[in-house]
Amino acid sequence: MVEFARRHVVVVAGGISHERDISLRSGRRVADSLIGYGWQVDLRDADATLLPALRELQPDVVWPALHGASGEDGALRGILEALDVPFVGSRATSARLAWDKPTASALAARAGVRTPRSVTLSHDVFRELGAVSVLAAIADEHPIPLVVKPARGGSAQGVTLVHDTADLPRAMVTAYTYCDDVIVEQLITGTEIAVGVVDTGDDPVPLAPVEIVPRSGVYGYEARYNAGETTFYTPARLSAAAATAAADAAVAAHVALGLRHISRVDMIVDAVETPWFLEVNVLPGLTETSLVPQALLASGHDLGWVYAELAEQAIRDHRR
Structure with a gap:
C-alpha cells in the first residue's frame, strides 16, 4: 500500500437537498476509503453544528460530498474559502458556473464543445x-423530440423526455417543481456516456468513458441509484476516434469552467461520433453505482489511493 501522511479529514455529507440520501452514500464511501489508508475521518452533516466543529477540529482538509444545491452551487465552498480551510473540489466561483447549466453549456460551447440547441425560461417569464x-x-422553433429539465439540479430529477407536443406543458410543470428556471433543449440521440476528469497536480486526466444503458431507456433517478436498473460498459463501446473526441471534450469543458481536482462531464455521442455536452458535475456521485468510481476501478486505480491523492492535492493547492 502507498504510504500517505496520516491526515485528519472532515467529510461533509447529507444536507437538505433532494439528493440527501445519495450524498450520505457518497460520503460514507469516501470516508471508508480514506480510513483504509489510515486517515482520521469525521463524517459530518451540513447543519448548524458544522462550522463550530470545523473550528474545533481544525482538520487538514475537508471533503465536501454534498450533492445538489447545498454542495454544488458554490455556497459551502465560498464559506470554506472564507474560513481558509483546504477542501477537495472546485472553488466557489467555478462551482457556481458549472451548477447553472445554461452558463456551463455556453462556456463549453465557447471552448469548442458541441452543445444542443436550447432555450432557458424563468418561471416569471413563462407566466x-x-x-x-x-x-x-x-x-x-424547437421541434420534437425535446428534453425539458431544471436549469440547476442533479440526479436527473425533474427531467422529462418529450416525444409529443401535448406532453410539453406537463414537462414544464415538473421541471419548475425543482427550479425557477427551465431548459428546453434539442434531444440528441446516440450513446450516452460520462467522462470523469481527475487532476492531482499535473494536467487534467480524462478517465475511461462509461457507457450508460438503462433498462427503461431513460437514465432517471431510479436508474442511477438502484442496482440492476442500468447496464454500464467501461470503457464505453465507442471507436477509438470517438473515445478520444469525448475525452478531449470533457477536458476542454473542465478547463473552460476552471474546475479542479475532480469532475464528471455527461455527453451523448451521436451517429457520426460527435460528442455533445449535456452538463458537468463538480461533485460526481461516489456511491457504489456511480460512474466515476466505476471508471477508476476499470482503469486499475484503488479508490482510496485516488481519494487520498486528491485530498493531498487540495492541501498543496491551499499552501500555494
Whole structure:
C-alpha cells in the first residue's frame, strides 16, 4: 500500500437537498476509503453544528460530498474559502458556473464543445408571456423530440423526455417543481456516456468513458441509484476516434469552467461520433453505482489511493 501522511479529514455529507440520501452514500464511501489508508475521518452533516466543529477540529482538509444545491452551487465552498480551510473540489466561483447549466453549456460551447440547441425560461417569464403562447413558440422553433429539465439540479430529477407536443406543458410543470428556471433543449440521440476528469497536480486526466444503458431507456433517478436498473460498459463501446473526441471534450469543458481536482462531464455521442455536452458535475456521485468510481476501478486505480491523492492535492493547492 502507498504510504500517505496520516491526515485528519472532515467529510461533509447529507444536507437538505433532494439528493440527501445519495450524498450520505457518497460520503460514507469516501470516508471508508480514506480510513483504509489510515486517515482520521469525521463524517459530518451540513447543519448548524458544522462550522463550530470545523473550528474545533481544525482538520487538514475537508471533503465536501454534498450533492445538489447545498454542495454544488458554490455556497459551502465560498464559506470554506472564507474560513481558509483546504477542501477537495472546485472553488466557489467555478462551482457556481458549472451548477447553472445554461452558463456551463455556453462556456463549453465557447471552448469548442458541441452543445444542443436550447432555450432557458424563468418561471416569471413563462407566466407573464402566457404559457400557451410560450409553448407554441417553443414548438415552432424547437421541434420534437425535446428534453425539458431544471436549469440547476442533479440526479436527473425533474427531467422529462418529450416525444409529443401535448406532453410539453406537463414537462414544464415538473421541471419548475425543482427550479425557477427551465431548459428546453434539442434531444440528441446516440450513446450516452460520462467522462470523469481527475487532476492531482499535473494536467487534467480524462478517465475511461462509461457507457450508460438503462433498462427503461431513460437514465432517471431510479436508474442511477438502484442496482440492476442500468447496464454500464467501461470503457464505453465507442471507436477509438470517438473515445478520444469525448475525452478531449470533457477536458476542454473542465478547463473552460476552471474546475479542479475532480469532475464528471455527461455527453451523448451521436451517429457520426460527435460528442455533445449535456452538463458537468463538480461533485460526481461516489456511491457504489456511480460512474466515476466505476471508471477508476476499470482503469486499475484503488479508490482510496485516488481519494487520498486528491485530498493531498487540495492541501498543496491551499499552501500555494
